[in-house]
Amino acid sequence: MRTPRRDNLKARAAAAALLAGCVLGACAADRAAQEGVGAFYAGDFASAAVAFRPGAERRPFDENSILNSARLGMAELAAGRAQSAVRPLGTAYQLLESGSVNDEGRILAATVLQEGVRVYKGEPFEQAMTYTALAWANALRGDWENVRVCARSAVRRLADYQNALGNKSRPGAPETDFALGYFLEGLANAALNEPDLSALDRAASLNAALAPHAERVRARDFNAVIVIEAGRGPEKEAYGEDNAQTRWAALDSGPGTARIEMLTPPGSAPDASGLAAAADVNRMSEVHRWNNLQDARSFKSGLGSVLVVGGAGTAVVSEDKGAQIAGISAAAAGLLMKALSSADVRHNELLPAEVFVAVLKVPEGGADVRVSLGAASRLDIPGVRPGTPSSPSVVYARVVPRPRLAARAVTSWGEAERLRRHDADIEAERVWNDLSGGPP
Amino acid sequence: MRHRGIKGWIACAVGVFAALGAGGCAAPRVNTTMLTTADVVRMTDQMSASLNASPEIASRTPDSPRWVFTMDRVANRTEHLLDDSEKWGIMARFRVRLTASNVARDRAVAFVLPAAEWERYAREFYDPAQARLRPTHALRAEFRSDTRSAIGSRADAYLCAFQLLDLETGRIVWEDAYETKYRVLRNSFD
Structure with missing residues (x-):
């Protein structure tokens, strides 16, 4: 026999269970994300992807769908699965490009209640780096048309925010200072045999380190592209009264300097163009911000x-x-x-601290390539095969800092066991040598 | 009496907060200026009808010398992603619409796969010099967009141009385009 009182109790119990379920679900998702970040920076990119997948594949979308999709895509990319990276990064792209993902109810709730209900899109520089990750994934697949789309999207996004803040560029000057975006666009245009390579000029004018590489692309004197994303990007933190303010803290300054050389044929000199520091994400986090709340x-x-x-x-x-x-x-x-009133500090923890790029002319028989990061670490990439200017080989490596040991105040660059490559470009064996403690 | 009023205000505030927190937020959805499936259907319907009605095709009979069409995927020069399966899918539907209109039988037209695709399927007996029908024409498409973007909106005006190219002379035998435009508004929270 049902009674109104019992129904009332049941309804309350159901509501409580629903609330508890939501809270526990949110906690579980948060825990999974933290596990994913931990695995990522331990160099276990595949486990990180497993941890991020449930959040990224949740439907309907929620306020963390973009963040989780970007995390999953970046973990897949680092794990060497460019094809698997494209799907979640493509979802992030679509949602980032969408208008009004925050409806009126969400805007009101984010303003009056908690900012965390807002659909995360990330700061402008985080968005640009998400587009860049999708560009790398497409480059690894040889899809240079989509590389160009991603590069232009990254530049446009930064420019849109800059213009909205009143920081319009001078007539004729580049729309933004994101040299890597322009370089990628120029590289894609060169691969597509497009006559317009002016983006390379903009990249070179913004970042002198990219100039020799831009020149090499323009002259079509290259057949391989090496991309190294190194270190851990900045962290968003709350500070001030009631933690109402936010700032970005650099966790890792990155290796700073990098060098690249071909080990074969024996006696090859270090590549004169070097490995260009194409993007400093810590600096981007200071410049490309959007603090509307x-x-x-x-x-x-x-x-x-x-x-x-x-x-x-x-x-x-x-x-x-x-x-x-x-x-x-x-x-x-x-x-x-x-x-x-505490600030929402969600951010993409998987961004690198620095991005290095080199375009190379690999000899016909292929070459072993050595990348030196900072003073004490190096990465050997065996068997890089030559492509062509229209279809260059692409090598992408995500290098993470080894977890710091309390007893040693040393930042050592470690264990890139998942160093990956274009499927057809490199033979299986990949070696990471850490001169500070690893094998010689 | 006064207590009841305060309680009322508190209850009202809690209600508003709960409603805002629980029911006021819709799930975000994809709302972009990208081309849609409906566009693909419309453009391939229009383009196949246009090609069939063109004087060059309409004047042909079953006894005309055979034309062999090869098709390439769409060249994407827009400012939005278009993956390979979509690029091929658009051309595949275009070909299907042409085939459904009996252009092959009534206008003496044959379709062949692009050489690379054919090689993929017929690796064992692939011999470009002999076995393959030699294409006389190429059907191609190139998508471009005029994109305007700002913090509050984005607009893409698309021009999806299709061409039939005579491979011997380079003459454009037929050409038509599908045009469409999309715009999305963004609020400052986007």
């Missing part, structure tokens, strides 16, 4: 403080019971408001 958070925090002080004062001073209750209520509301 910072004022709302500060306002909430300030109002919360006023309510707490005013409400508590009223409750203490007044002798009227009603005023005391009102004061306590106002103080409670103020505390809630202060708690809700």
Whole structure:
């Protein structure tokens, strides 16, 4: 026999269970993401991808779909599965390009309640790096048309935000300072035999290190592209009263310098063009930001403080019971408001600290290539095969810093066991030598 | 009485917060300026009808010298992704529409795969010099877009141009285009 009271209890239990389920589900997803980040920086890219997959493949989309798709794509790319990387990165691309992914309810909730309900798109530089990751995945597959689309999307996104902030570029000057984006566009145009290679000029004018590589592409005097993404990108952190402000903290400065040389044929000199530091993500995080909710958070925090002080004062001073209750209520509301004014610090933890690029002319029989990062680490890439200017070989490696040991204040660059390549370009054996402690 | 009023305000505030938090947020959805499946259907329908109606094709009979069409995938010069399967898929539907209209039988036209595709399927007896029908014409498509983007919106005006090219003379025998335009608005939270 059903009774209204029992129904009421059931409804409350169901609501509580639903709420608990949502909270637990969110916690589980967050835990999985953290496990994925941990695995990624331990060099276990495949396990990282497994951890990110459930969040990335959740349908319908939620506020973390872009973040999780970008994470999954980057982990797949690092694990050497360019084909598998394209799908989640393509989903991230589509959602990033979508208009009004935050509907009115979400905007109101993000402004009044918690910023975390907003659909994450990331700071402009995070978006640009997501597009860049998709460009690398497409380059590994030989799809240079989509490389060009991704490169132009990255540049356009940064330029859109810059223009919105009133930082318009001078007439005739590059729209943004993202030299890597221009270089990728020029490289793609060269591979597609397009006559317009002006993007290479823009890349060279913005980053002198890219100039010799741009020249080599322009002269069609290359047949291989080496990409090294190294280190751990910056972390978004909250600070200030009620953690209402945000800033980006550099966790890792990257190797700083890098060198590339072909080991075969024996006696080959180091490549004169070197390995160009094409993008410094820590610097990008300082420049390419979009803080449109910072004022709302500060306002909430300030109002919360006023309510707490005013409400508590009223409750203490007044002798009227009603005023005391009102004061306590106002103080409670103020505390809630202060708690809700903390900033959303979701960010993509898988971004590199630095991106290095080189275009090479590999001899006909192939070559072993050595990449030296910083003063003490090197990466040997055996058997790089020559492509052609229209279909260059592509080597991509994601190098992560070895977890720091408390006993040693040393940053050693370690274990890129998943160093990957274009399927047809490199033979199986891949070696990482760490001069600071690994095999010679 | 006064307590009841305060309780009412608190209940109201909690209700608003709960409604905002629980029910006010719709799942984000893809809403871009990319070409859609509907565009592919419309453009291939229009282009096949246009090619069939062109004087060069309409004047042909079953006894005309055979024309052999080879098709390449779409060349994407737009500002949006188009993956290989989509590029081939568009041309495949175009060919299917032409085949369905009996152009092959009534206008003496044959279709062949591009050489690389043919080699992939017939590796054992691939002999470009002898076995393959020699293409006389190429059907090709090139998509371009005029893209305008700002923080608050993006607009893409597409020109999807199709051509029938005489491979001996380089003459463009037929040409038509499908045009469409999309625009999305973004709010400052996007």
